[in-house]
Amino acid sequence: MLMPADAPKQPTRHPWRVEGAPPSTDPEGPKKPRPAWMRFGWMLVVLLAINWIISSFLLSPPERTPVSYTFFLTQVQSANVKEITSTGDTIEGEFTKKASYTPSGETKAEEVDRFTTQRPSFADDDLFAKLQATNVPVNANSPDKSAPVWQQILVGFGPTLLLVGLLVWFSRRAAAGLGGGGGLGGFGRSRAKLYQPESGPRTTFADVAGIEEVEQEVTEIVDFLREPEKYRKLGAQIPHGVLLSGPPGTGKTLLARAVAGEAQVPFFSISASEFIEMIVGVGASRVRDLFDQAKKVAPSIIFIDELDAIGRARGGSQSLGGNDEREQTLNQILTEMDGFTGSEGVVVLAATNRAEILDSALLRPGRFDRRVTVSPPDLSGRRAILAVHTRGVPVAEGVDLDALASSTPGMVGADLKNLVNEAALLAARRGHDQVLTPDFTDALEKIMLGTVRGIMLNPDEKERTAFHESGHALLGMLTPGADPVRKISIIPRGQALGVTFQSPSTDRYGYSAKYLRGRIIGALGGRAAEEVVYGDMTTGAESDLDQVSNIARQMVGRWGMSDAIGPVTVLPPPGQESPLGLDGVAPATKELIDAEVRKIVESCYAEALSLLRSHRAQLDGLAQRLLAAETLDESDAYAAAGIDRASAPGAVARGEIPGVSVAPGLPLPGLSDAASGR
Numbered sequence: 231m232l233m234p235a236d237a238p239k240q241p242t243r244h245p246w247r248v249e250g251a252p253p254s255t256d257p258e259g260p261k262k263p264r265p266a267w268m269r270f271g272w273m274l275v276v277l278l279a280i281n282w283i284i285s286s287f288l289l290s291p292p293e294r295t296p297v298s299y300t301f302f303l304t305q306v307q308s309a310n311v312k313e314i315t316s317t318g319d320t321i322e323g324e325f326t327k328k329a330s331y332t333p334s335g336e337t338k339a340e341e342v343d344r345f346t347t348q349r350p351s352f353a354d355d356d357l358f359a360k361l362q363a364t365n366v367p368v369n370a371n372s373p374d375k376s377a378p379v380w381q382q383i384l385v386g387f388g389p390t391l392l393l394v395g396l397l398v399w400f401s402r403r404a405a406a407g408l409g410g411g412g413g414l415g416g417f418g419r420s421r422a423k424l425y426q427p428e429s430g431p432r433t434t435f436a437d438v439a440g441i442e443e444v445e446q447e448v449t450e451i452v453d454f455l456r457e458p459e460k461y462r463k464l465g466a467q468i469p470h471g472v473l474l475s476g477p478p479g480t481g482k483t484l485l486a487r488a489v490a491g492e493a494q495v496p497f498f499s500i501s502a503s504e505f506i507e508m509i510v511g512v513g514a515s516r517v518r519d520l521f522d523q524a525k526k527v528a529p530s531i532i533f534i535d536e537l538d539a540i541g542r543a544r545g546g547s548q549s550l551g552g553n554d555e556r557e558q559t560l561n562q563i564l565t566e567m568d569g570f571t572g573s574e575g576v577v578v579l580a581a582t583n584r585a586e587i588l589d590s591a592l593l594r595p596g597r598f599d600r601r602v603t604v605s606p607p608d609l610s611g612r613r614a615i616l617a618v619h620t621r622g623v624p625v626a627e628g629v630d631l632d633a634l635a636s637s638t639p640g641m642v643g644a645d646l647k648n649l650v651n652e653a654a655l656l657a658a659r660r661g662h663d664q665v666l667t668p669d670f671t672d673a674l675e676k677i678m679l680g681t682v683r684g685i686m687l688n689p690d691e692k693e694r695t696a697f698h699e700s701g702h703a704l705l706g707m708l709t710p711g712a713d714p715v716r717k718i719s720i721i722p723r724g725q726a727l728g729v730t731f732q733s734p735s736t737d738r739y740g741y742s743a744k745y746l747r748g749r750i751i752g753a754l755g756g757r758a759a760e761e762v763v764y765g766d767m768t769t770g771a772e773s774d775l776d777q778v779s780n781i782a783r784q785m786v787g788r789w790g791m792s793d794a795i796g797p798v799t800v801l802p803p804p805g806q807e808s809p810l811g812l813d814g815v816a817p818a819t820k821e822l823i824d825a826e827v828r829k830i831v832e833s834c835y836a837e838a839l840s841l842l843r844s845h846r847a848q849l850d851g852l853a854q855r856l857l858a859a860e861t862l863d864e865s866d867a868y869a870a871a872g873i874d875r876a877s878a879p880g881a882v883a884r885g886e887i888p889g890v891s892v893a894p895g896l897p898l899p900g901l902s903d904a905a906s907g908r
């Protein structure tokens with residue numbers, strides 16, 4: 231494919247970071263947000279402080295000195311009373327000037343301004359008249375209205391109550407879901423979602439397609455949960471745990487649901503990451519809680535999704551804080567599963583995308599002793615999955631689901647579901663009342679090639695792009711064993727100015743060295759065409775070159791396809807290299823790998839150039855057709871290149887190529903890139 235001219239990537243820089251200045255001192259990058267428990271602790275401190283302030287300032291009334299009633303009367307007499315408030319027999323008030331008062335039995339006098347005193351019931355002075363005479367404002371509280379006790383309780387304990395309330399609320403929230411009754415212990419309650427057999431529309435095996443072998447493996451479990459006696463009679467033990475592993479979107483979660491639906495037993499579903507909380511010990515107690523609940527309602531199924539989130543091998547080098555919690559949680563799961571005697575009727579299903587990184591303890595007998603690999607569906611599997619997902623969709627008469635299935639190699643269940651949905655959306659947008667073939671093909675094109683970008687190429691760019699893509703396509707047609715060319719387009723999409731889409735007619739489970747060389751030659755075709763036609767090259771081939779180096783490196787370093795390295799694996803799989811380059815590859819070996827990679831790529835490039843030079847007329851013809859039509863589909867493309875589709879080497883040589891074959895099912899990162907237009 232051809233990339234836009236601005237393709238060389240500028241490293242993105244933070245505008246506030248001065249060039250050349252040392253990077254931020256924190257090797258972990260930006261500060262992580264405070265963990266929940268820390269925020270919670272802070273809140274506690276603040277609330278306690280508020281509590282203290284309120285109770286010490288609002289509640290405790292301003293200090294008043296008790297004085298004798300006679301002393302008070304003398305002050306009234308000498309007109310030194312500013313104001314009084316009476317509540318029953320209690321009189322509180324303030325003197326205008328401080329008065330010197332000596333309590334009985336003491337020798338030292340105190341200076342008093344705020345006072346309180348009790349008026350004896352037998353006092354028959356005319357206090358009120360005296361006060362009026364000296365213009366003292368008199369307030370009164372009704373003695374029963376003052377209710378100081380409950381007021382004090384409210385003011386004094388209000389904040390405390392608030393605090394307790396908040397605590398309860400928090401823990402309930404943390405224990406939302408099944409453990410909702412939480413109270414203060416709610417943090418440790420499991421958050422698993424419970425699906426009762428009666429509730430809602432059931433997922434059944436009819437909703438799962440294309441993975442029959444896997445279905446069979448799990449049917450046994452359903453059977454056991456339904457008729458445990460049948461198995462126990464024969465002394466057979468049902469596995470405690472079943473681990474579903476496979477690439478994302480292959481239907482692992484769906485399958486687990488179906489098991490629950492078919493078995494008609496309670497089904498607890500939780501994602502492993504939900505066990506982990508910042509508070510140490512919570513994960514383990516959630517696990518305990520979950521297993522307890524499951525045992526109570528047995529027979530039942532516990533489904534743990536994304537098991538790798540806690541099931542990673544223990545004792546790794548990354549002993550960062552969170553690890554302890556993860557290990558404790560994992561240990562608790564192991565303990566619970568060990569505790570099964572087999573009569574509980576609880577089966578643990580788990581799913582993971584990365585079975586290879588799981589702790590080996592999980593895979594020991596008595597735990598996840600049955601492992602089921604869920605692979606991407608083959609042709610008939612894809613056909614069946616399409617059938618499942620078009621059940622509720624009005625598909626027009628002539629739509630050929632078989633053809634659709636065969637043009638979607640490598641797609642998994644989730645992709646196919648998405649495809650059907652995109653097609654239905656397109657049909658709706660176009661005002662159709664049924665989903666037509668063009669809706670499906672356009673949806674597929676959008677998914678595989680990317681969304682069309684509304685930019686206009688200038689005529690020169692457009693012509694160059696046409697030659698570039700024609701180079702890819704023509705070499706794809708000429709190279710024996712290459713995947714047939716399905717579509718060529720010079721309508722800019724996503725990141726690419728143009729795209730050539732090739733896909734195999736049947737599913738591939740391994741790759742021969744010859745096929746891989748063909749891929750490299752095809753990927754170099756764009757750049758080679760530019761060199762043949764214009765005598766120079768552009769930046770547009772960057773992603774082509776990425777892909778080329780990727781394939782060549784794996785051929786040399788992982789698949790033993792070079793003489794100098796020989797049949798040994800010296801490189802880790804892509805994506806699993808250690809970031810510091812400490813892969814245990816000796817520097818000399820690295821040099822050797824580089825040299826071999828270069829040798830492969832250079833010889834492929836030479837072959838690409840010579841093929842294009844000797845088929846120059848076909849290249850020109852294809853490019854001119856493409857320039858005029860902008861998009862060519864399979865038959866048009868082969869016709870424009872003057873190649874008979876049926877006898878094209880790419881179409882007939884498949885399966886007959888001698889060569890080293892690669893272990894089946896090995897993912898080839900980067901290989902799908904040419905197809906996706908990225």
Ligand SMILES: Nc1ncnc2c1ncn2[C@@H]1O[C@H](COP(=O)(O)OP(=O)(O)OP(=O)(O)O)[C@@H](O)[C@H]1O
Nearest residue numbers: 437438439478479480481482483484615643644647
């Ligand atoms: N074999 C299948 N048959 C029918 N539908 C499928 C199949 N596989 C996937 N799907 C559809 O794709 C959706 C997503 O699949 P699901 O979540 O089960 O994949 P997964 O393997 O669990 O992926 P992940 O590893 O990402 O969790 C499902 O809800 C279902 O609609």
Ligand SMILES: [Zn+2]
Nearest residue numbers: 231232756774
């Ligand atoms: Zn290209």
